[in-house]
Amino acid sequence: MSKASHLKDIGLKATGPRLTILELFENSETRHLSAEDIYRKLLSDEVDIGLATIYRVLTQFEQAGILVRHHFESGKAVYELNQGGHHDHMVCVGCGTVTEFFDPEIERLQERIAKQHGFAIQDHSLYLYGECAECQSRRAPGKR
Amino acid sequence: MSKASHLKDIGLKATGPRLTILELFENSETRHLSAEDIYRKLLSDEVDIGLATIYRVLTQFEQAGILVRHHFESGKAVYELNQGGHHDHMVCVGCGTVTEFFDPEIERLQERIAKQHGFAIQDHSLYLYGECAECQSRRAPGKR
DNA sequence: AGCCTTTATGATACAGAGAATCACCGCACC
DNA sequence: GGTGCGGTGATTCTCTGTATCATAAAGGCT
Numbered sequence: 001m002s003k004a005s006h007l008k009d010i011g012l013k014a015t016g017p018r019l020t021i022l023e024l025f026e027n028s029e030t031r032h033l034s035a036e037d038i039y040r041k042l043l044s045d046e047v048d049i050g051l052a053t054i055y056r057v058l059t060q061f062e063q064a065g066i067l068v069r070h071h072f073e074s075g076k077a078v079y080e081l082n083q084g085g086h087h088d089h090m091v092c093v094g095c096g097t098v099t100e101f102f103d104p105e106i107e108r109l110q111e112r113i114a115k116q117h118g119f120a121i122q123d124h125s126l127y128l129y130g131e132c133a134e135c136q137s138r139r140a141p142g143k144r
Numbered sequence: 145m146s147k148a149s150h151l152k153d154i155g156l157k158a159t160g161p162r163l164t165i166l167e168l169f170e171n172s173e174t175r176h177l178s179a180e181d182i183y184r185k186l187l188s189d190e191v192d193i194g195l196a197t198i199y200r201v202l203t204q205f206e207q208a209g210i211l212v213r214h215h216f217e218s219g220k221a222v223y224e225l226n227q228g229g230h231h232d233h234m235v236c237v238g239c240g241t242v243t244e245f246f247d248p249e250i251e252r253l254q255e256r257i258a259k260q261h262g263f264a265i266q267d268h269s270l271y272l273y274g275e276c277a278e279c280q281s282r283r284a285p286g287k288r
Numbered sequence: 289a290g291c292c293t294t295t296a297t298g299a300t301a302c303a304g305a306g307a308a309t310c311a312c313c314g315c316a317c318c
Numbered sequence: 319g320g321t322g323c324g325g326t327g328a329t330t331c332t333c334t335g336t337a338t339c340a341t342a343a344a345g346g347c348t
Contacts, residue, residue, distance in 0.1 A: 071215065123274070126268070127270075
């Protein structure tokens, strides 16, 4: 299915900005992008899309399930392509790198805890913050 | 140890606003308070503390380890008394109630995953969002 | 107690992320 | 080829939270 018809299927016109932003996610090295990231990236590519449009499109894509939104500690929201599999995130406080992981055991334990409290989970967020291997050795070479 | 000397020990003068805010946390029904919550609570108690002061004091208390800060999905930061034991949170999207829990197994698994990636955890945040038992039965009485 | 230095306070201005507004544009449909 | 309607982008607004700065209050000292 083409990108254009994919957008139409969810009730959104296949406009220039929307296709551009979608392609940006598909071609980006870094999976996780903030509105600002996208804005600046497009500016440097000589593509002029207003910041308001970017926020709008990101929100629409999130509601349509094309993107998933995360709030890391930075305070600003980042988005990534929704490729089906749920996963959690490990964020390096040194370089900002985001590593994804999935642990079925943790998922199961969360469900068990919720059940114990009569709580119906709709969503959850698990972020590990710390230092990645590269940043550790950069900071203390020789060690470890 | 008195509250006043506790504050002095961490290098903070025992001023009115600081003692008031500390007592508010100790006497509050709801463990988790935002700056706004505190501001409005104090206003209704005829205590006039500037919002700037509240933000400052909260930040200082967090740095001193007296309070712990959380970012739920609401976007605004909430604080709770740091009473030693780490725990995670379950937030009801219906009524906003926050339930605390601790699962040593989940903690252990997080550490294992980090180690597998050579990642040194400094901190983590785990929030479960969903509907609490009360809200479920309120929405669909009779069911479940 | 009274002085004096330091720190805290509160009003206000500012900053940054993101949402709302609104005139204009352009595509789809008649 | 008009016309209607959703989409766009410039701008304004809102909401948290921070920085500024003149004034006030703590706490040490005598």
